[in-house]
Amino acid sequence: MKDMKSDFKMRIEEIKELVKREFKPYLDSRLCLDGIINDEEYFNTDPKILWILKEPYGGIENELCDIPNELNKAPSDFIIGKPTWQEISYITWSIFNNFTPYNKIPDYWDNDHDDEIGVVADYLKKIAFINIKKIAGGTSSKSSIIQEYYNKYKVILEKQIKEFEPNIVILGGTLKYFGDDLYGDNLKDSTDYNDTCHFIRNGQLFIDAQHPAQRFSKEIYANTIIDIVKRWENGNRKVVTSPVSSSI
Numbered sequence: 001m002k003d004m005k006s007d008f009k010m011r012i013e014e015i016k017e018l019v020k021r022e023f024k025p026y027l028d029s030r031l032c033l034d035g036i037i038n039d040e041e042y043f044n045t046d047p048k049i050l051w052i053l054k055e056p057y058g059g060i061e062n063e064l065c066d067i068p069n070e071l072n073k074a075p076s077d078f079i080i081g082k083p084t085w086q087e088i089s090y091i092t093w094s095i096f097n098n099f100t101p102y103n104k105i106p107d108y109w110d111n112d113h114d115d116e117i118g119v120v121a122d123y124l125k126k127i128a129f130i131n132i133k134k135i136a137g138g139t140s141s142k143s144s145i146i147q148e149y150y151n152k153y154k155v156i157l158e159k160q161i162k163e164f165e166p167n168i169v170i171l172g173g174t175l176k177y178f179g180d181d182l183y184g185d186n187l188k189d190s191t192d193y194n195d196t197c198h199f200i201r202n203g204q205l206f207i208d209a210q211h212p213a214q215r216f217s218k219e220i221y222a223n224t225i226i227d228i229v230k231r232w233e234n235g236n237r238k239v240v241t242s243p244v245s246s247s248i
Contacts, residue, residue, distance in 0.1 A: 009039050011163050015156075022156055023134055030136035032056035032065040036164065038072050038125035045126040047167035047233075049095070051088060052157075052174045054141045054211065055133035055149075065136065067129075075121035084172075085124070087212035091170075091222050092127055093120045099230040102222040128164050130157060132177055150177040167237070168229060169204060173211035182206070196224050205232045 016035060023031050034056070036042045056067060071078050071085075079085040094100045106120055133141075133149040150157065158181070161169065175182065175197075182201075191198055197208040207228055210216065 005043055008043055008165075012036055012039060015160055015163055018159070019134065019156060022153065026135050030065065032067050032131070032134055032136050033069075034130045034134060035068050035160065036128040037068045037075075041125040042128055042164075045096075047095075047229075047237075048165060049092065049127045049168045049170065050161065050164050050166035051127065051129040051170050051172060052161075053084070053129060053131050053172045054146050054174055055131050055135070055137040057084075057136060071124055075124045079121055079124075084211070084213040087218060087222065088127070088129075089121050089124050091212075091225055092123045094222070094226045095229055096123060096126065099226050102219040102226070105222075128166065130160050132157065132174060146174075147177050154178075154181060167204060168207070168232075170207045170209055170225060172209060173214070175206075175208040196228065198228050200232075200238070203237065205229065205237070 012035065016033065019033060019035075042048060056065070075089070079089055090102065090105050094102070094105055132153075133146050134153075135149075137145075171178075196210075199206050205228075207225055209225055210221065212221065214221075
């Protein structure tokens with residue numbers, strides 16, 4: 001186990017250095033690193049969850065932004081004012097806590113749950129995330145630019161997905177950029193549940209969700225993903241069984 005862990009961490013470090021090399025021209029232009037938030041937590045976590053998002057928001061000119069490091073240091077502080085990360089933290093917490101329905105998850109804005117809020121945010125240390133475009137953008141993403149970055153750097157993205165070895169991949173409005181590179185023939189066997197397509201590839205569950213910061217019912221969004229993962233687990237991770245009744 002120790003050798004496996006050492007090998008895993010070494011490969012993750014190699015990917016970080018690869019990203020820095022390939023994006024060297026952008027090092028002074030709001031380059032934001034992504035990846036595994038906490039190597040130790042992620043390695044020991046089952047199932048392993050990877051989110052694939054479009055691009056980071058913010059960043060500082062002439063300064064390298066290391067999002068995993070910032071999240072790892074103080075997750076509860078990091079997610080303040082960040083709807084994307086709040087939603088991801090709720091979903092993650094639920095998956096690792098018996099698939100708790102959204103309305104039963106401690107509310108980030110509820111002062112009566114201050115102690116639990118920290119616990120919810122800490123679950124982000126168990127996951128990984130990657131952005132297709134690793135240069136910080138604004139409040140909205142331009143689809144054509146995201147596609148250009150995918151086309152140019154897809155080898156890096158494929159390597160991140162492979163080396164992170166996730167059991168679950170949640171695409172936040174990003175499946176369309178991958179096309180056949182990601183799903184190939186698997187999409188014909190996909191299932192659509194609450195307008196959320198999902199399929200199995202090489203034993204991995206892929207969920208084509210909307211971006212977590214989109215304007216829609218957060219409860220329906222979260223419960224849909226939670227329920228899909230629950231049914232995948234109940235099917236011994238081989239199939240996603242059809243729901244008898246929706247929990248939403």
